[in-house]
Amino acid sequence: MDVTTRQHCEALDAADPLREIRARFAPGVPGTLYFDANSVGAMPLTAPQRLQHLIGEWQSLRRRGWSESDWLAGPQRLGAKLAPLLGAAADEVVVCDTTSINLFKALAAAVQLRPGRHRIVSEAATFPTDLYVAQGLAGLREGVTLHLLEEGAAIEPAIDDDTIALSLSFVDYRSARRHDIRALTRAAHARGALVIWDLSHGAGAVACDLDAADADLAVGCGYKYLCGGPGGPAYIFAARRLHDAIRPALAGWMGHAAPFKFTTGYEPAPGMGRFLVATPAVLANAVFEAALDIWAAVDPRAVFRKHDALGDLLGALVDRGVGGPGVSVASPRAAERRGGFVALKHAGGAAVVAALADAGVIASFRAPDSLRFGLSALYHRHVDIWDAAARLGEVLRNETWRAPKYQQAKAI
Amino acid sequence: MDVTTRQHCEALDAADPLREIRARFAPGVPGTLYFDANSVGAMPLTAPQRLQHLIGEWQSLRRRGWSESDWLAGPQRLGAKLAPLLGAAADEVVVCDTTSINLFKALAAAVQLRPGRHRIVSEAATFPTDLYVAQGLAGLREGVTLHLLEEGAAIEPAIDDDTIALSLSFVDYRSARRHDIRALTRAAHARGALVIWDLSHGAGAVACDLDAADADLAVGCGYKYLCGGPGGPAYIFAARRLHDAIRPALAGWMGHAAPFKFTTGYEPAPGMGRFLVATPAVLANAVFEAALDIWAAVDPRAVFRKHDALGDLLGALVDRGVGGPGVSVASPRAAERRGGFVALKHAGGAAVVAALADAGVIASFRAPDSLRFGLSALYHRHVDIWDAAARLGEVLRNETWRAPKYQQAKAI
Numbered sequence: 001m002d003v004t005t006r007q008h009c010e011a012l013d014a015a016d017p018l019r020e021i022r023a024r025f026a027p028g029v030p031g032t033l034y035f036d037a038n039s040v041g042a043m044p045l046t047a048p049q050r051l052q053h054l055i056g057e058w059q060s061l062r063r064r065g066w067s068e069s070d071w072l073a074g075p076q077r078l079g080a081k082l083a084p085l086l087g088a089a090a091d092e093v094v095v096c097d098t099t100s101i102n103l104f105k106a107l108a109a110a111v112q113l114r115p116g117r118h119r120i121v122s123e124a125a126t127f128p129t130d131l132y133v134a135q136g137l138a139g140l141r142e143g144v145t146l147h148l149l150e151e152g153a154a155i156e157p158a159i160d161d162d163t164i165a166l167s168l169s170f171v172d173y174r175s176a177r178r179h180d181i182r183a184l185t186r187a188a189h190a191r192g193a194l195v196i197w198d199l200s201h202g203a204g205a206v207a208c209d210l211d212a213a214d215a216d217l218a219v220g221c222g223y224k225y226l227c228g229g230p231g232g233p234a235y236i237f238a239a240r241r242l243h244d245a246i247r248p249a250l251a252g253w254m255g256h257a258a259p260f261k262f263t264t265g266y267e268p269a270p271g272m273g274r275f276l277v278a279t280p281a282v283l284a285n286a287v288f289e290a291a292l293d294i295w296a297a298v299d300p301r302a303v304f305r306k307h308d309a310l311g312d313l314l315g316a317l318v319d320r321g322v323g324g325p326g327v328s329v330a331s332p333r334a335a336e337r338r339g340g341f342v343a344l345k346h347a348g349g350a351a352v353v354a355a356l357a358d359a360g361v362i363a364s365f366r367a368p369d370s371l372r373f374g375l376s377a378l379y380h381r382h383v384d385i386w387d388a389a390a391r392l393g394e395v396l397r398n399e400t401w402r403a404p405k406y407q408q409a410k411a412i
Numbered sequence: 413m414d415v416t417t418r419q420h421c422e423a424l425d426a427a428d429p430l431r432e433i434r435a436r437f438a439p440g441v442p443g444t445l446y447f448d449a450n451s452v453g454a455m456p457l458t459a460p461q462r463l464q465h466l467i468g469e470w471q472s473l474r475r476r477g478w479s480e481s482d483w484l485a486g487p488q489r490l491g492a493k494l495a496p497l498l499g500a501a502a503d504e505v506v507v508c509d510t511t512s513i514n515l516f517k518a519l520a521a522a523v524q525l526r527p528g529r530h531r532i533v534s535e536a537a538t539f540p541t542d543l544y545v546a547q548g549l550a551g552l553r554e555g556v557t558l559h560l561l562e563e564g565a566a567i568e569p570a571i572d573d574d575t576i577a578l579s580l581s582f583v584d585y586r587s588a589r590r591h592d593i594r595a596l597t598r599a600a601h602a603r604g605a606l607v608i609w610d611l612s613h614g615a616g617a618v619a620c621d622l623d624a625a626d627a628d629l630a631v632g633c634g635y636k637y638l639c640g641g642p643g644g645p646a647y648i649f650a651a652r653r654l655h656d657a658i659r660p661a662l663a664g665w666m667g668h669a670a671p672f673k674f675t676t677g678y679e680p681a682p683g684m685g686r687f688l689v690a691t692p693a694v695l696a697n698a699v700f701e702a703a704l705d706i707w708a709a710v711d712p713r714a715v716f717r718k719h720d721a722l723g724d725l726l727g728a729l730v731d732r733g734v735g736g737p738g739v740s741v742a743s744p745r746a747a748e749r750r751g752g753f754v755a756l757k758h759a760g761g762a763a764v765v766a767a768l769a770d771a772g773v774i775a776s777f778r779a780p781d782s783l784r785f786g787l788s789a790l791y792h793r794h795v796d797i798w799d800a801a802a803r804l805g806e807v808l809r810n811e812t813w814r815a816p817k818y819q820q821a822k823a824i
Contacts, residue, residue, distance in 0.1 A: 249551060264543055264560065283643065
C-alpha cells in the first residue's frame with residue numbers, strides 16, 4: 001500500500017463508498033480516536049431513542065409488551081438482520097444470551113450429534129473463556145475430553161475418528177491471525193467431526209462466509225465490531241441441515257415448540273428457535289437492533305474491503321516509521337489472514353497503550369506483547385489511521401510511555 | 413379483614429408507612445391500574461437517567477468502561493443490594509444471566525455436590541421452563557433422572573437417599589400457593605438432599621428468609637416484583653457453606669479466579685463469583701440497579717406486611733361481592749401460604765381478563781382458570797385494590813366479557 005501523506009488518506013476517505021455511515025455513530029470525546037472496536041464498538045446514534053421507545057413501552061404496556069409489542073420476536077428478528085454479515089441465511093441465526101453460554105449450547109449440541117465420540121479439539125491459545133466453557137462441559141458430561149493443541153501446532157492432524165468437534169476462535173485475540181473456515185471445516189468433515197467457531201473477533205470486520213464454507217455451528221458477541229452495546233446480547237448460528245437433530249442441553253420455555261401451552265415435557269421449537277432459553281433481553285436487544293439497522297444499510301463486501309484496506313494502511317504506516325521507533329506489525333500481513341484488529345508489537349507493551357490513551361488514541365493490550373488496534377470500516381476514516389499512527393510515533397519518539405505512571409498499566 | 417368502603421381504603425393508605433415509595437415509579441397510562449407485578453413490574457423513575465448515564469459512558473469511555481467505570485462489578489454489587497430481600501447475606505447472591513440459565517447452574521452444582529445420587533425431584537405443575545431445564549440437564553448428564561410429583565402429592569415422601577435435590581417453584585404460578593422453604597429444606601436435608609428454589613413469583617413480594625431456613629440454592633428473575641425491567645437480569649443464591657465445593661458446569665472467564673490472566677485452565681473465583689460466566693449485561697444491570705436502589709430505601713418486613721394486607725383485601729372484596737358475581741378466590745386464604753399474586757377464578761377465564769383490561773385493569777390469565785392479580789407493596793395503594801375489584805364487579809355484572817372480541821383472548 002502506497003500512502004505517503006495524510007492528504008492521500010483524505011483522498012481515500014473522499015472516495016470511500018461508506019463515508020456517510022460514520023455519521024450514524026456517536027463520535028465520543030472530541031479529539032479522541034477509538035481503536036477499541038475489538039472490545040466495545042461505537043454507539044449508534046439511534047440507540048438512546050430506541051431505549052426511550054422501549055422505556056415508553058415498559059411504562060405503558062407493561063406485561064402486554066410480550067403480546068402487543070415485538071419483544072418476544074427479538075431473537076429471530078435480530079438474528080435475521082445479522083445473518084448476512086456472517087454469510088448465513090436469515091433462519092440460521094438467533095440473538096440471545098452471551099457468547100460463552102451460546103458456546104456451551106453449541107458444544108453440547110455437537111456432543112449429542114456425534115454419539116460415541118469423545119474428543120473436543122481446541123487450541124491452548126484460544127480465547128480462554130472458550131476453553132473454560134469446554135472444561136465445564138467435560139466436567140458435566142462423562143467421556144468428553146478436551147484436547148488442546150499447543151501454539152503453532154497443525155490442527156488437521158489432530159482431528160481423528162474420535163473427534164466430536166473442533167472448537168476454535170476464528171481470529172486469535174492476541175495476533176489477529178484468522179483461521180480458514182472453509183479449509184478447516186472440510187478437514188473436520190472428512191473425519192466426520194464438526195467445527196464450532198467463535199467469531200467474536202471477526203464478525204462485522206471480515207468475511208466469515210459460513211454457509212459457503214459449509215460451516216456447522218458458530219457463536220459470537222454483539223458488542224465488538226457489531227456495535228451492539230457493552231455486555232449486549234450474543235448470537236448463535238447453526239447450519240439448517242443440523243437443526244432438526246439438535247435437542248438442546250440448555251432447554252427453556254422460549255425454545256419450546258409451544259411455550260404458552262405450559263406443557264410438562266420439553267419439545268424443541270422448529271429451527272433455531274430451540275436455541276433460545278429464557279425471556280429475551282428486551283432493552284439490550286433494542287440497542288443491538290439500532291446497530292443492526294445500520295448494518296442493513298451497507299454492503300458487507302464493501303465493509304470487508306474497506307476493513308482490509310484500513311488494516312493494510314496501519315501496517316504500511318508502521319513499516320514506514322510513521323508509528324515511531326521500535327514498533328512493528330505482529331499480525332498477519334495478508335489481509336485475508338487477519339481478523340478485526342491489527343496487532344503491533346513494542347517492548348513497552350501495556351505502558352505504550354496507556355501513554356497512547358493519554359495522547360487520545362484508545363487501543364488495548366494483551367500479554368505478552370500485543371498492542372491491538374480494533375478497526376471499524378463503519379466509522380474509521382483513513383485519516384484516523386494516519387492520525388493514530390502519527391500520535392503513536394510521537395509517544396514512541398518522545399518516550400512518554402517510560403513515565404512511571406504508565407509502568408503499572410495492566411491489560412483489562 | 414373488615415374493609416367496607418373505599419374511604420376505609422383511603423385511610424389505610426394515609427397510614428401506610430410505604431406510601432411515599434410509589435412516587436418513585438412511573439405511573440403508566442393515566443387511569444390504568446397495573447396488576448402485572450407478577451409479570452413485568454413498574455418502571456423506576458430513575459431508570460431512564462441510569463440508562464442515559466450508561467449511554468454516556470459507552471460513548472466516551474468505550475472499552476475503558478470495563479476498567480474505569482463500575483461495569484464489571486455489577487453482578488456482585490447488585491447481588492449485595494438484592495440479598496436482604498431474599499433473607500440472604502450480601503456475598504451469597506449475584507445478578508446475572510436468566511432464571512433458566514441460573515437454574516441450570518444450580519442443578520448442575522447439586523449434581524456435583526451429591527455424587528452417586530441420581531434423582532432430581534420436582535412437581536409436574538412447576539413452572540414449565542424449570543422442568544425443561546432439568547430435562548436438558550438430564551439429557552446431558554448420564555444417570556440423572558427427573559422424578560415429577562403429580563399435583564397435590566406430598567413432597568416429603570418422595571425424597572429418598574438417591575435424591576440429589578428438590579427443584580421447586582417457591583410459589584405456584586397459577587394458584588400462588590407458597591411452599592414452606594424451611595420445612596422442605598429440613599426434610600430434604602434429613603435425607604442428605606439439597607433444595608433449589610425458583611423464587612420468581614415470591615421475591616420482592618413475600619419473605620423468603622433463605623438463610624434462616626438454611627436454604628441451599630435459589631434462583632429468580634429480576635423483572636417481576638423486583639421491577640428490574642422486561643427481560644432484565646436474573647439472580648442466583650448459594651449458601652456460603654456450599655461455595656467452596658462448587659465447580660461450575662457453566663464456566664466462563666467472569667467466574668474465573670483471575671479472568672485477566674488469560675490462563676488455559678479454569679479456576680473458580682472465590683465465593684459466588686464462580687457462578688458468573690460472561691461479560692455482564694451492563695445496560696440491563698443499570699436498569700435493575702435503579703430498582704434495587706428503591707428497595708434499599710424500604711424495610712423488607714414492612715413490604716411483606718403490606719403485601720399480605722393487599723392480598724387479604726382483594727380476597728375480602730371478592731368475598732363481599734365487590735368483585736361481582738361468579739368470581740371467587742382461588743389462591744390460599746392465609747397470607748403466609750400465598751406468594752406474590754392473588755388468583756381469582758371465574759368461568760369466563762381469559763375473556764374476563766381481556767374485558768377487564770379494556771376497563772383499565774391489567775391482570776393476567778393462566779389455564780385452566782387462574783385470573784392473576786400481581787400485587788406490589790411498593791406502588792399499589794389499598795384504593796387501587798378497591799378500584800380493581802369494583803371495575804371487575806362492573807365487567808362481571810354487565811357481562812361485557814361475553815362480547816365476541818374477548819372470546820379469542822389467550823394466555824400470554
